[in-house]
Amino acid sequence: MSKYKTFTLGGVHPPANKLTGHLPIRDLEPRGTIAIPLSQHIGKPAELVVERGSEVRVGTLLARASGFISAPVHSSVSGKVKKIDSVVDAQGHRREAVVITVDGDEWEESIDTSPDLLEEIPLDRRMIASRIADSGIVGAGGAAFPTAVKFSIPEGRSVDTLIINGVECEPYLTADHRVMLEQADELIVGTRILMHEAGTARAIIGIESNKADAIELLQERIRIKAREGKIPEGFITVLALKERYPQGGEKQLIEAALGREVPSGRLPLDINCVVSNVSTAVAVYQAVQKNRPFIDRVVTVTGHKLVAAGGGGNFRVRIGTPVSALVDAAGGLPEDTAKIIMGGPMTGRAIPSLDVPITKGSGGLILMDASEASRLAVKNCIRCARCVGVCPMGLEPYLLEKLVQHERYEDAEKEGILDCIECGSCNYACPSNRPLLDWIRLGKGKVVELRRSRMRGNQ
Amino acid sequence: MSEIVLYSVLTLGVVAALFSTILYVVSRLFAVEEDPRLTEVVEMLPGINCGACGFPGCAGLGEALVKGADDGDISHLNCPPGGADTMTRIGAYFGLETGSAKETVAVLRCGGSCEHAPAKNSYDGPASCVIAHSTFAGENGCPFGCLQYGDCEVACPFDAISMDPVTGLPVVDQELCTSCGACVRACPRKLFEIRPVGRRSRRVWINCRNTESAVAARKNCAVACIACGKCKTVCDGIVQAITIENNLAFIDSDKCIACGKCVPVCPTKAIAATFEPPQPKPKKTEAESADA
Numbered sequence: 051m052s053k054y055k056t057f058t059l060g061g062v063h064p065p066a067n068k069l070t071g072h073l074p075i076r077d078l079e080p081r082g083t084i085a086i087p088l089s090q091h092i093g094k095p096a097e098l099v100v101e102r103g104s105e106v107r108v109g110t111l112l113a114r115a116s117g118f119i120s121a122p123v124h125s126s127v128s129g130k131v132k133k134i135d136s137v138v139d140a141q142g143h144r145r146e147a148v149v150i151t152v153d154g155d156e157w158e159e160s161i162d163t164s165p166d167l168l169e170e171i172p173l174d175r176r177m178i179a180s181r182i183a184d185s186g187i188v189g190a191g192g193a194a195f196p197t198a199v200k201f202s203i204p205e206g207r208s209v210d211t212l213i214i215n216g217v218e219c220e221p222y223l224t225a226d227h228r229v230m231l232e233q234a235d236e237l238i239v240g241t242r243i244l245m246h247e248a249g250t251a252r253a254i255i256g257i258e259s260n261k262a263d264a265i266e267l268l269q270e271r272i273r274i275k276a277r278e279g280k281i282p283e284g285f286i287t288v289l290a291l292k293e294r295y296p297q298g299g300e301k302q303l304i305e306a307a308l309g310r311e312v313p314s315g316r317l318p319l320d321i322n323c324v325v326s327n328v329s330t331a332v333a334v335y336q337a338v339q340k341n342r343p344f345i346d347r348v349v350t351v352t353g354h355k356l357v358a359a360g361g362g363g364n365f366r367v368r369i370g371t372p373v374s375a376l377v378d379a380a381g382g383l384p385e386d387t388a389k390i391i392m393g394g395p396m397t398g399r400a401i402p403s404l405d406v407p408i409t410k411g412s413g414g415l416i417l418m419d420a421s422e423a424s425r426l427a428v429k430n431c432i433r434c435a436r437c438v439g440v441c442p443m444g445l446e447p448y449l450l451e452k453l454v455q456h457e458r459y460e461d462a463e464k465e466g467i468l469d470c471i472e473c474g475s476c477n478y479a480c481p482s483n484r485p486l487l488d489w490i491r492l493g494k495g496k497v498v499e500l501r502r503s504r505m506r507g508n509q
Numbered sequence: 510m511s512e513i514v515l516y517s518v519l520t521l522g523v524v525a526a527l528f529s530t531i532l533y534v535v536s537r538l539f540a541v542e543e544d545p546r547l548t549e550v551v552e553m554l555p556g557i558n559c560g561a562c563g564f565p566g567c568a569g570l571g572e573a574l575v576k577g578a579d580d581g582d583i584s585h586l587n588c589p590p591g592g593a594d595t596m597t598r599i600g601a602y603f604g605l606e607t608g609s610a611k612e613t614v615a616v617l618r619c620g621g622s623c624e625h626a627p628a629k630n631s632y633d634g635p636a637s638c639v640i641a642h643s644t645f646a647g648e649n650g651c652p653f654g655c656l657q658y659g660d661c662e663v664a665c666p667f668d669a670i671s672m673d674p675v676t677g678l679p680v681v682d683q684e685l686c687t688s689c690g691a692c693v694r695a696c697p698r699k700l701f702e703i704r705p706v707g708r709r710s711r712r713v714w715i716n717c718r719n720t721e722s723a724v725a726a727r728k729n730c731a732v733a734c735i736a737c738g739k740c741k742t743v744c745d746g747i748v749q750a751i752t753i754e755n756n757l758a759f760i761d762s763d764k765c766i767a768c769g770k771c772v773p774v775c776p777t778k779a780i781a782a783t784f785e786p787p788q789p790k791p792k793k794t795e796a797e798s799a800d801a
Contacts, residue, residue, distance in 0.1 A: 136725060142646025144725055402630050402645060425633045485635045492643050 054259050054292035057302040060442040061294045062475045064221050064396065066260060070352045071224040073363040075232055078371065078379050080127040080155070085137040085147040086112060086370035090409040091188040092195045093119030100148065104131045109158035109343050112148050115183070121196040121410075122186040123148075126345035126368035128156035140392050140412075142402040150370070162340040167235050169280060171243055171338070178247050178338050185337035186344045186410075190329035191215060191226075191298070192393055194411035197330055201247045209248040209324050213307055214241050216257040216264065216328040217291060217298035220394025223414045225348040226328050228364045230257070230264040233332050234271050240335030241286055248324050253286045254307050255328070258293050265290050295396065296473035300325045302442055314469050329413075344410060345369055351376055353417030355384035367408050373415060374404040380415075389423035391416040396474040429482035437476035437486055443469045447476035447486040454493030463497045470494060546602075547575050553599055554588055557666055559689035561589040578603040589613060589703075590667075590687030612706040613688040615669075615681050619700045620716040620779060621654035622676035626730035642697035650729040653719040655679070655700055664695030683710065704762045707783070711767040713760055715740075716781035720755040727777070734758050734779040740771035 089095035096113035100106060106125040113123040129152045136144035157163055173181065183198035203209060214237075218226040230237060237255075245253050257265050268288045275281045291297055291306050301312045303325060310321045318325055326334075329348060336342040346368045356362045361381020373390065377383055383404075391398040392412050400423075437447035445466055453462040467490060476486040551571040558566035564573055570588060577583035583605050588595050592612060600607035628648035632641055638660035646652040657677040662670045669685035670692060672678070679692075683706070692701040704712060715734055719726040723735035736756040744751040750764035751771065760771070760780075769786035 136721070138646075138650075141644070142650055143652050144721060399645075400630075402650065428635075485640075488635050488640050488644070492640050495643060 054290050055306050056292035056294050056297065057305040057442060059444050060440045060475060061296065061302075062440050062478050063293070064295055064478060066293070067221045067352075067354075067395075068224050068227070068260070069222065069354070069357040070350055070362050070364055071227050071261075073224075073228075075228050075348055075364045075366050076379075078365045078367045078376060080152045080368045080371065081375065083132060083149055083151050084127055084368065084370035084372065085135075085149045085407045086123060086126060087137060087139060087145050087147040087407060087409060088113050088123055089145055090123065090194060090369070090411060091121040092193065093117065093121070093199075095146065096120060096123045096186075098134065098146075098148070100125075100131050102131055102133055105129075106131060106150060107156045107158050108345060109161050111343075115186075115196075119196060119199050121188050121198070122184060122343075124186055124343040124345050125150060126370050127152045129153040137407060138403055138405060140399055140401050140406050140409075147370075147407065161342045163342075167239070168339040169235075169239055171239075171246060173338060175247060175249075178243060181338045181341070182247070182334060185333075185342070187330060187333045187337055188344070188410045189327055190333060190347055190410065190413065191327035192397065192411050192413055194409070197326065197334065200324060200326070201244065203248060203319065203324075207319055208322060209250045209319070210252060210322045211308060211324075212241070212245050212248050212250050212253040213303055213323060213325045214244075214253060214255040214328055214331055215298055215300075215303055215325055216255055216261070216268075217303060218261070219258060219293075219295045219298040220396055220398075220414070221295075222352050222416050223350050223394050224352070225350045225364055225413050227261050227264055229329050229332055229348055230261070231267060234267055236332050236335045237268070237328055238271060238275060238281075238286065239339065240331035240333070242281065243334055243338050244324075244326055244331055245285075251282070251285060255286065255288045256291055256297075256303050256307050257288060258297060259290045260293050262290075296442055296471065296475065299442065299471050299473060301471065314466060347408070347410060347413070349376065349408060349412060350414040351380035351417075352414065353384065353387070353419075354422070355387070355419055356381055356417050359384065369410055370407045372404065373401065373406050373408065376408065376415060377404065377417070384417060384419070386419045387417045388420040389418045391418065396478065397472060425485070426483040428484055431482055431484060434481060436479045436481065440475040440479040442473060442475060443471060445470060447490060448484075450493060451484065451486045451489040454489045454496070457496075459493060459496045459500050462493045463500065467493050467497055544575050546578070547571050550574050550599060550602065553595060553602070555591050555595065555687075557590060557689070559590055559666060559687070559691060561687070561689040562587060574599060574603070578605060581605070583607060590689050592687070613703045614683050614686050614706050614712075615688055615690075615692050615701045616704045616712070616714055617655070617679055617681060617700055618702055618714060618716060618718050619653075619655040619678065619698075620732040620781065621649055621651055621730045622678050624676065625732045626651055626654060629729075638695075639697045651719060651726070651733070653698060653717075653721070654730060656698070660695045660697070661692040661701065664691045666691055707762075707767050711769075711782070711784050712762070713765055713767050713769055713772060713780060713782045713786075714762075715758045715760055715779060717779045718757065720757050722756060726756070732778050734775075735777055737776060739774045739776065740780060743771050743774050 094117040097116040098113045100112050107128040110125040112125050115122045129150045132149045132151045135149055137147040139145045187197040188194040216230050241253050272286050276283050304323050333344050346366050349367050350364050352362045389400045392401050431448055450467050470490050474487050551567055554567040556567050562570045564570040596607040626649035629650050636658045638656045638658045641656045647656050655678050659672045661679050662672050667685050669682045670679045673680050688703045717734040719733045726733035734757050736753050741751040748764050748766055750761045752759050769782050772780045772782050772786035
């Protein structure tokens with residue numbers, strides 16, 4: 051029995067490969083041209099408010115939120131809008147973006163650029179909510195769900211625990227780890243703001259035990275704050291978790307921390323929880339206390355060859371910077387790079403081109419050579435049920451794969467295909483290298499379509 | 510000993526008689542009256558249940574035909590795979606006019622072969638177009654073009670589609686194609702279109718579905734339609750069959766007379782024809798101007 055908490059069902063142990071955890075965050079100066087996509091979040095793309103030739107500064111609003119689930123987009127650099135054009139995104143599709151020629155580094159005057167830590171929270175709940183919404187913060191963990199929407203708690207609902215997600219269970223990625231080490235105080239203030247916003251007096255920061263330094267540091271800082279009387283005792287606690295993938299999944303983390311299960315098809319709010327990523331909490335601190343919109347993020351650039359050659363690291367990158375600029379800053383592309391994955395190796399996607407811009411949701415770039423990158427030959431399913439054993443949602447991936455292949459989407463729906471969190475544990479565990487998740491992901495899309503057409507039929 | 514045999518035969522005989530009576534009565538009582546015409550009509554149909562007629566399988570069309578015959582009109586019904594022969598036979602059976610449906614064929618609307626749209630990256634996920642389509646834009650970068658994994662080839666119930674190993678694109682065998690529409694449904698990028706075969710099998714179509722801007726489309730494919738409008742200018746002087754919408758030209762097969770004059774004027778060779786189009790005019794004029 052381990053002394054650390056974890057979730058109960060399934061899970062895998064991929065090699066951690068945290069090659070860049072010891073490298074401090076470096077700032078990447080914006081240069082050349084950058085392209086800021088209008089849709090970097092779940093929901094409707096933002097509505098453009100600038101035009102070609104507009105002069106912009108860091109923090110200038112480029113596009114405002116359109117609709118309830120949406121987020122505004124701000125300029126991350128100063129310069130001139132070169133054009134409004136479509137730019138290839140991480141999937142190779144063209145999406146509308148604002149292309150800006152960088153000129154200097156002028157910031158909007160409303161932004162407090164001083165390095166001072168502001169611990170007093172002067173604003174009330176409504177003001178905080180509008181600051182979060184206006185600054186375009188989205189979940190920095192990867193799903194890019196607008197934070198303002200997540201924290202607009204509906205009437206009649208209450209939150210008893212805020213969980214701050216510092217698990218970073220994806221192999222290779224170390225961005226959140228560095229943020230926790232280098233911005234611990236900001237993180238604590240950000241957590242307090244989010245607690246205030248959610249109306250709760252309990253927050254838990256969940257961190258996997260492989261980041262012992264971050265756990266210790268945060269515990270220490272919280273103890274100091276409590277001693278200074280800035281926060282009550284037991285207000286924010288740090289919870290060390292056992293290393294296990296996908297611990298950073300929202301539902302897995304809630305179970306690990308509180309022992310509660312999010313019912314199928316429901317949200318954490320239904321069991322009185324809200325989960326937010328550490329980098330998101332820091333962004334909230336910057337938005338609320340410093341009036342600084344979401345214009346940059348920390349991205350891990352890693353890969354065995356890259357790090358062995360003395361490159362790689364964690365970079366604070368302005369949103370919209372092309373991947374090529376980031377790779378150059380991290381030591382250049384190793385010769386035999388076969389695949390570049392944006393995000394983590396388990397849930398991320400291989401990008402089709404180096405011109406893809408960094409968006410609010412991209413937490414890592416992993417450069418892999420052919421031996422690491424290629425998929426192995428697909429063999430027949432041997433009914434070993436390993437995929438069933440590792441599925442953290444208690445699904446039967448082999449069955450879902452078959453159902454989707456035969457277009458039996460209604461049966462797949464009954465088998466709970468929509469509960470799949472796309473963690474990729476089944477693909478990882480399959481001894482026959484079957485592309486289980488590829489089919490399940492397709493099936494999820496089809497089932498969602500099916501549900502929509504059913505809803506339209508009922509109306 | 511003989512008693513046992515006798516009793517067994519008697520009991521079983523009585524039981525058999527009883528059940529056969531029940532079965533007889535029940536079958537009479539609950540008999541489903543089926544129109545004899547239905548069975549005969551369904552037999553005349555190809556029996557492949559492809560659904561191209563818009564009904565669920567051949568029995569569905571059969572029912573519609575019988576119902577139509579009762580109303581005295583079956584001209585709106587058609588069996589695309591059966592073709593004109595089948596419909597004439599059915600018309601003769603009912604003694605009614607059948608629809609003069611044009612013979613149609615499936616046409617691929619993409620010219621993004623390995624040569625014209627070379628792959629820029631490689632995909633090693635499941636070799637299925639639907640999955641590749643939901644994952645990314647495609648190896649050649651065109652988010653509208655053929656992915657070349659052959660979902661259409663698998664879907665075709667008549668083996669009319671085969672993947673050309675040289676171009677990477679599917680090829681439709683006009684002889685075998687019944688225009689059942691299975692490929693239209695199977696292709697995640699809607700690259701197949703059912704178009705009339707045309708007189709003497711002459712047909713012309715825009716061999717592209719990319720609605721991106723000209724620059725973006727040409728970046729990925731040499732033979733993409735760039736909506737320059739040259740074909741429209743030519744056609745406007747003849748039959749006005751070409752429209753341009755969303756950066757993409759479209760030839761209306763109802764208006765097109767398959768003269769082929771739009772084919773040579775296309776600067777990107779994005780218009781395909783099943784016949785040798787007339788000599789390209791621009792070349793002639795170039796030569797003439799050079800002479801002059």
